[in-house]
Amino acid sequence: MAKKGKEKKRSLLSYLLRFIGVIVFSGLSLAIIFVLLIKAGYFGALPSESSLQNIKNNIATEVYSSDGVLLGRFFVQERNPTSYENISPHVINALVATEDARFYEHKGVDPRSLLRVVIKTVILQDRSGGGGSTISQQLAKNMFPREINTKFDIAVTKIKEALIAFQLESSYSKEEILELYLNTVPFGENIYGIELAAQRFFNKKAKELEIQEAAVLVGMLKANHTYNPRLFPDKSQQRRNVVMSQMVKYDYLSEEKYDSLKTLPVEIDYNRISPQSGLATYFRAFIRPELEKWAEENEKPDGTNYNIYADGLKIYTTIDSRIQEAAEASMSRNMAYLQEQFDNHWSTSKPWSSEKSILDDAIKRSSTYKNLKKKGLNHSEILKTLKAKHPTDVFTHDGMQEKNLSSIDSLAHYLMILQSGLVAMDPTNGHIKAWVGGIDFSQFQYDHVLKAKRQVGSTFKPFVYAAALEKGIDPCDHISASRTVYKNLEDWTPGNADDSENVMKYSFTGALAKSVNTVTIKLVEKVGVDEVVETAQRMGIDEKLPSVPSVALGTASIPLLEMTKAYCTFANGGLTVQPVFLKEIKDYNGTSLYKVETPSPQRAIQQQTAQLMNHMLKAVVDEGTASSARWKYNLTNDVAGKTGTTQSNADGWFIGYNPKLVVGVWVGADDPRIRFRTTALGSGGHMALPIFVGMFKDMNKVSALNSITSAKFPTLSDDLLSVVECESEKEDKNFLQKVLGIDKKDKAKTKEFGEEKKGFFKKLKDVFKKKNE
Incomplete structure (x- = not known):
């Protein structure tokens, strides 16, 4: 009886093992089939090998004056790509230490990080396990943004990113992948890439960044708004120190150097460049539609149309930056002085004191008035709403100033500009x-x-x-x-x-x-x-x-x-x-x-x-x-x-x-x-x-x-x-x-x-006669 019991147990264990084996084999088979289906494009086409080998980021078009000065840029996402050689080694070291410590060892996907994510994050629901995406996978995500609506979409997207990462690793060197990544990653404020981030926050080129500055920017990659050094310097400092501690952990930074840097406050030299800054802003706004029209009518060698927001065109204008600068400076000075005279001239009354329709017309033209009217409010109700005072930023020649004004006060202010x-x-x-x-x-x-x-x-x-x-x-x-x-x-x-x-x-x-x-x-x-x-x-x-x-x-x-x-x-x-x-x-x-x-x-x-x-x-x-x-x-x-x-x-x-x-x-x-x-x-x-x-x-x-x-x-x-x-x-x-x-x-x-004079025709006739003699 005991023998039969043992045999029965062995048979049950064998059956169970076979069952588990079948389940595992079936699961692996299904996973492989799933991956193969994704690779075959059944869940959306993957980028072709040729497109991956010819990656081109959206590059802002640059507008230059006739004397070679950059006036401004046209962009959707502001970026200015740079080469690997022009990126500070501190940025590279901080990035690898923080985002992908085994970057130089894996081939696009890090099995150890992936296993950690599966066990800690998926099975144990422990979010401290971190993400398993390598720099190559993050690059794939940056270049081919995912659209996720369900958990199934997450699985498909993650596998796609892994497949693309493998392709990237076979097409590019590690240095080239780092260059591509640092040129595509977002740093908030609608800027992309390390070069513009260095210019924006530290007013210097990417290759000039020091250790603590590189750590600040790399730290922003975790959450570019939360760790924005302009908005949240304390949080930025904390995150910067985490990045530098990772650099110590992976031997990119000595303990002594870390100790000397971690107590330093975050100091930035903010340099905002936007479509509304720089020289000749009105001129650039004027030529923009003309350039868009030209782009729509002209094709690139690949047969697609040019895009002034993505193709990095160089526009050379007739503007002379030196004349433009003199014109803008003179207008700024003289209009500030003239506005002061105008305000003093009307200090005791306003033009609508004797011509009420001036202000009334402005009120009825305002978008606020029109929106309230659409909501069904009558004229009296609208005026009551518009007379309510609230903090409002208004233009002055000394800069924007916050004042406690009603909407009507604000309209009156701008009427007098x-x-x-x-x-x-x-x-x-x-x-x-x-x-x-x-x-x-x-x-x-x-x-x-x-x-x-x-x-x-x-x-x-x-x-x-x-x-x-x-x-x-x-x-x-x-x-x-x-x-x-x-x-x-x-x-x-x-x-x-x-x-x-x-x-x-x-x-x-x-x-x-x-x-x-x-x-x-x-x-x-x-x-x-x-x-x-x-x-x-x-x-x-x-x-x-x-x-x-x-x-x-x-x-x-x-x-x-x-x-x-x-x-x-x-x-x-x-x-x-x-x-x-x-x-x-x-x-x-x-x-x-x-x-x-x-x-x-x-x-x-x-x-x-x-x-x-x-x-x-x-x-x-x-x-x-x-x-x-x-x-x-x-x-x-x-x-x-x-x-x-x-x-x-x-x-x-x-x-x-x-x-x-x-x-x-x-x-x-x-x-x-x-x-x-x-x-x-x-x-x-x-x-x-x-x-x-x-x-x-x-x-x-x-x-x-x-x-x-x-x-x-x-x-x-x-x-x-x-x-x-x-x-x-x-x-x-x-x-x-x-x-x-x-x-x-x-x-x-x-x-x-009055003296009698020769007629004008006679005078000119005499002039021409003398010239011909």
Whole structure:
């Protein structure tokens, strides 16, 4: 009986062992089949061997100035790949010690770590067991992000990562895998890769990182937000010390060195580079859609389209970083000063005190008002909500400041912010050299260079005088500045800026210098409105212009870019140029993909006309409405230009230039109903001119820009000079006769009031005759 019992036990044990063997064998078979099915692509295709051998990270496109300065980047994930040789050994050692101690021993998957995870984490549910992913597996995860919805997805993804890791190890050396990993790993704040992380947190290159700095960055890989040294320095220090202790454990760091470093506080040199920082932010925002369009229309050698956010393109623009920097600095200084004046000017009241619709319109335009209205609240209920005060960050020229304001208070604050736009062009070829679309791109994305169409005021007048010269009207034919009632225009009686009755007669030079409205209108009568409009359009104004006499006084609304382009025609001798923004596009390796051809300039006005206009517009700066550039700001450069001030001081303009650079500046509030109440403060000479002057004075300090800043207008030939050589102004004795009631004498006597001159056509005929002799 005992024998039978033993045999029965042996039989049962044998059966049990066979059963377990079958289970294990079946489990292993199923696991192998499962792995083979995954490898075969039944649960989603694995990356091909060729794609793994040609791994390319998403690389930000870089935008450069014409003088080789990096202006900024376009990216979805900001990264700037670097080579293994350019990564500090401390980073490599910290990474291996912390993330994968047997990295140099395994072939992509570490069996010991995997077994530990299975036993401690899966079976014993002990999360202290850590993760089993090697650096190669983490690289696979970074390059091919997983989409996990169920526990089954986790199993599939983990096996995929292991298979990809094996492939990576067979395709790349250990150093290459470390390089790929450190170029793809996220460090938070939407930055990827060790190079940008080193720049962001320590303002240095990855190869320059010291031990404690490398440990901080490697420590962030566990949880890049939790251990962000900017946000949580104490937690970052604790994690840094854990990393360094791992380095000690695996003989990458001595105990003595660790002891000397672990007590050091975490010190960073934060250097944030973002799409909203750097030079020419408005310009970069302007060219972005143009580049996206180019990328959509052009294919890479593999047949796919270019991607400006992933392909690491190099964009070379026409911007000159030195001119751009001078433009931004001058705008920042002068607009801060002007805003202070504006706030003091309106300190006891606000524009909507007398015109309530200004604030009411702003409230109804606001997104908060519209959202509350969609929720069914009536106007009174919405206003009650908008009047509730709460801490709010608002823009000031001293930086963002937190104030306790209601939504209506905040709207009122921003209504009173003065804006500005500036663009600088090379008049010889149309290349854009500087572009500042507003006072702060991070807060105000609206571009006042391109999008804003504002009345141009007296900056339009030079087109009138150019048209008159083209038609052969004598610039020394003095025109009376007295008012005229235009019966055919509903008794329109244009006056001058000071509204005084002017008893003078002006030459073209004098009328432009003093910006005399009444003379300009009378000149339009002689030339014809259509002639003036056609001249302006030939010179580069694309905006539709009203064919009415008041267009001569700048009642048309025209973008700053167009006005600046048109003034290039004066500066370059009568040729219209088209704005050029880009020079070349190269791929990541420096191969040229696209070169921009500069359009040929087209003749718009005669060279002699342009030369005479330059002579007259220099007088505006030397002795006219822009003369504060000389006597107040001490600008010594040879420049010409024209101020502009619109109705009720809503817009201040100045367009100034020399033969090498044309600069247009506009200043005003976004709502034209908000403005200075006096012309002394609201004129173009007060608001816009100082920005131009400050820019040129800053440029004067840069020796590399001397060829631009020291450019001079050619001296008028004696023949051309004789055409404009006359008094700028003289008394209108005919007007005095009317005022004093003196009857006109005979024709001979009338001539006593003014010297009889040769006609303009006769003068020019004499000039050409002399040249041909």
